[in-house]
């Protein structure tokens with residue numbers, strides 16, 4: 111039975127994502143009503159600066175006073191697509207206090223202070239959904255929160271930032287350096303005017319924190335995530351990867367520790383074999399593997415950004431929270447019961463690629479190998495290229511801890527026979 115009284119939605123922010131949310135709410139109104147069981151009505155749109163016409167939005171709905179909008183008694187759901195920590199956090203908390211469920215796309219806020227938002231949602235008996243916050247349109251958080259709630263997730267591994275994937279893909283296909291590829295990403299509208307959050311890995315680290323929290327039923331914040339961006343990835347690194355039939359990707363990796371009591375989350379560039387499915391993720395696409403005990407390996411792939419794809423995820427959440435409102439229920443809240451300990455990256459074990467310029471004379475390889483052995487870092491392969499009395503040793507290790515590799519590199523740097531060390535990069539996916 112269709113309820114005639116509409117559910118009222120307040121939209122906070124009308125930028126890239128917000129304008130698409132408003133458009134889809136209008137153009138799909140009949141279908142949305144049928145799927146929810148009641149019409150949904152856009153009851154107010156908060157913008158930063160008024161006085162501008164916004165396509166398809168009744169000017170009477172526009173306000174520059176988000177604070178008042180979220181306090182309105184008649185609002186059932188608040189959709190927050192402003193971004194950043196404040197005023198988004200204050201507005202969401204106020205909306206919940208006034209009885210509204212919240213849909214947000216705000217990874218920065220969820221990764222910094224998701225538990226405060228979840229606690230407020232629980233206290234006020236409302237929903238907090240945020241599928242759009244990680245990997246845009248790709249259904250990923252709901253599968254983790256709901257579909258896999260009966261399984262035991264062991265590892266989440268993926269490409270969760272489209273801008274950096276675009277840049278690394280260009281470096282791989284054209285041989286361009288980082289700066290040149292970034293310029294192209296900016297010109298094509300993939301990178302923002304200030305690309306820091308993407309290229310330094312902050313965006314991916316926020317997403318990794320959210321994924322780790324959901325996967326392992328533990329509170330994980332952005333500060334718990336080890337983070338390296340892609341600004342130091344050189345054309346030479348990409349060429350070294352190619353020589354090993356690998357490609358460089360910015361990966362987010364969330365793992366349960368071997369002790370069963372800890373979790374590690376990290377974001378860094380890594381070489382992966384071209385035969386690995388993540389190697390075929392091109393341009394600005396995202397892809398995430400989830401490995402769980404009973405299900406095995408699952409792969410989620412699709413557009414991780416953009417107005418319409420992100421709005422698709424927001425609308426899915428809007429339908430879910432509206433259905434919950436009508437049935438008087440709420441969806442899953444925060445699940446942090448496992449309370450695993452977030453671990454520093456030093457304990458994570460990965461393989462490493464490094465390239466050493468050394469003097470080309472008898473005994474050098476043995477001396478270099480001895481330093482690896484001293485730190486219990488086992489060498490998998492060594493490739494030597496001679497040039498003008500010097501030689502380049504391209505070494506790939508077996509799995510080692512970050513701490514052991516760092517100590518090895520520090521000792522190697524102190525040796526007379528080692529002229530330079532370059533291309534230090536983790537190797538994943540083998």
Ligand SMILES: NC(=O)c1ccc[n+]([C@@H]2O[C@H](COP(=O)([O-])OP(=O)(O)OC[C@H]3O[C@@H](n4cnc5c(N)ncnc54)[C@H](O)[C@@H]3O)[C@@H](O)[C@H]2O)c1
Pocket residue numbers: 122123124125126127128156157158159174176190191192193194197215216217218242243244246414415416417420
């Ligand atoms: N664009 C994407 O591809 C994408 C993908 C996934 C998630 N997200 C997330 O969605 C959110 C919105 O991103 P976006 O790309 O639409 O950003 P945007 O900058 O295009 O839009 C944000 C809008 O909020 C407005 N705003 C700022 N302060 C405000 C206030 N106090 N009251 C009302 N409006 C205010 C700004 O004027 C701007 O128009 C962010 O949290 C972002 O991380 C975006």
Ligand SMILES: N[C@@H](CCO)C(=O)O
Pocket residue numbers: 243245246270271272273274308313414415416
């Ligand atoms: N800047 C992000 C947008 C989606 O969160 C990206 O490049 O993936």
Ligand code: NA
Pocket residue numbers: 241242243244245246247248249250251423
């Ligand atoms: Na998503």
